[in-house]
Amino acid sequence: MAGGGSGIGRAVCARLAEEGALVAVADQNEAGAAETVRGLPRGEPGQEHEAFGVDVSSAQSVGELMARIQARFSAPPRVCVSCAGITMDEFLLKQTEAAFDKVLQVNLKGTFLVTQAVARGLVESGAPGGSIINMGSIVGKVGNLGQVSYAASKAGVEGLTKTAAKELARFGIRCNVVLPGFIATPMTDKVPPKVLQKFAGMVPLGRLGDPKEVADVCVFLASDESRYITGASVEVTGMGRESGARTPGFSPRLREGSGGCWVRAGGGWEPGLLGSIPSSGREVGVGGLEQGGWEPGFLGSLPGLG
Numbered sequence: 381m382a383g384g385g386s387g388i389g390r391a392v393c394a395r396l397a398e399e400g401a402l403v404a405v406a407d408q409n410e411a412g413a414a415e416t417v418r419g420l421p422r423g424e425p426g427q428e429h430e431a432f433g434v435d436v437s438s439a440q441s442v443g444e445l446m447a448r449i450q451a452r453f454s455a456p457p458r459v460c461v462s463c464a465g466i467t468m469d470e471f472l473l474k475q476t477e478a479a480f481d482k483v484l485q486v487n488l489k490g491t492f493l494v495t496q497a498v499a500r501g502l503v504e505s506g507a508p509g510g511s512i513i514n515m516g517s518i519v520g521k522v523g524n525l526g527q528v529s530y531a532a533s534k535a536g537v538e539g540l541t542k543t544a545a546k547e548l549a550r551f552g553i554r555c556n557v558v559l560p561g562f563i564a565t566p567m568t569d570k571v572p573p574k575v576l577q578k579f580a581g582m583v584p585l586g587r588l589g590d591p592k593e594v595a596d597v598c599v600f601l602a603s604d605e606s607r608y609i610t611g612a613s614v615e616v617t618g619m620g621r622e623s624g625a626r627t628p629g630f631s632p633r634l635r636e637g638s639g640g641c642w643v644r645a646g647g648g649w650e651p652g653l654l655g656s657i658p659s660s661g662r663e664v665g666v667g668g669l670e671q672g673g674w675e676p677g678f679l680g681s682l683p684g685l686g
């Protein structure tokens with residue numbers, strides 16, 4: 381479990397352990413990984429879990445992790461979930477090369493390195509089967525204002541996973557990608573409650589998702605119940621931000637005047653984002669007839685963009 385020290389990754393670890401898995405919890409945040417391990421159930425004798433430090437964006441670090449896992453559990457992981465991810469949100473016109481590279485290195489290259497290392501371990505072990513599950517995002521499919529690097533990285537994760545599925549099928553290894561929508565995690569804890577309510581209002585099921593709801597899907601994809609599923613993208617969104625561009629800036633609800641997007645002074649928020657826009661200007665209300673603006677007006681009124 382890469383990125384098991386927090387949020388969705390921690391919830392996946394818990395569900396896998398409930399199913400009897402021996403979980404190797406790897407994260408850059410070693411204290412977070414250790415905390416996850418402390419909270420995992422140990423059912424049968426011999427069901428043990430261990431925390432590992434890793435930087436998924438480094439081939440050397442991922443290589444060392446795999447060696448340590450194999451030494452500890454005497455086998456490569458039969459199930460691998462790649463959950464490590466970061467955001468460095470910024471609009472296309474302002475995104476720096478360094479920030480773009482960093483997000484791609486962790487989210488996309490990190491997923492590549494972990495997928496490759498686990499697949500190599502499984503193939504070399506000669507044991508048939510295996511399930512690799514990568515965490516994408518619905519944003520990779522539909523795009524999102526202010527998330528140019530994140531959306532690009534997550535679209536890459538989807539393409540990578542589908543390619544891996546085709547190449548690894550002959551070894552019996554299945555690869556699938558999960559696309560969460562708005563999920564309440566430490567990432568969203570930073571968002572003001574008022575804005576979270578707006579997010580929830582955009583989701584047809586009427587609420588944010590819970591990490592456990594993503595974890596349940598991962599457990600299904602890890603299990604034999606999904607034995608004929610590979611190369612699939614599974615959306616876990618409550619149908620929020622569904623494919624077809626119902627993004628906040630263009631939501632039909634906004635046209636009815638019931639919605640709104642905000643960019644506020646002092647690192648403000650915009651409902652399409654799960655991160656802060658480093659905004660330097662005033663509070664700007666956009667979308668909704670009462671505010672008299674659609675997307676072009678929105679872009680035109682962003683501080684720093686003229």
Ligand SMILES: NC(=O)c1ccc[n+]([C@@H]2O[C@H](COP(=O)([O-])OP(=O)(O)OC[C@H]3O[C@@H](n4cnc5c(N)ncnc54)[C@H](O)[C@@H]3O)[C@@H](O)[C@H]2O)c1
Binds near residue numbers: 435518562568
């Ligand atoms: N929360 C959401 O709404 C949401 C929506 C769609 C997709 N996702 C994806 O789900 C995954 C988990 O997100 P989350 O909301 O639980 O976030 P989170 O911040 O709670 O967890 C991410 C974890 O990744 C770890 N990590 C970051 N960089 C790393 C690195 N270089 N090497 C190893 N570990 C590293 C962090 O330490 C952290 O424990 C991410 O890939 C995220 O993009 C989240």
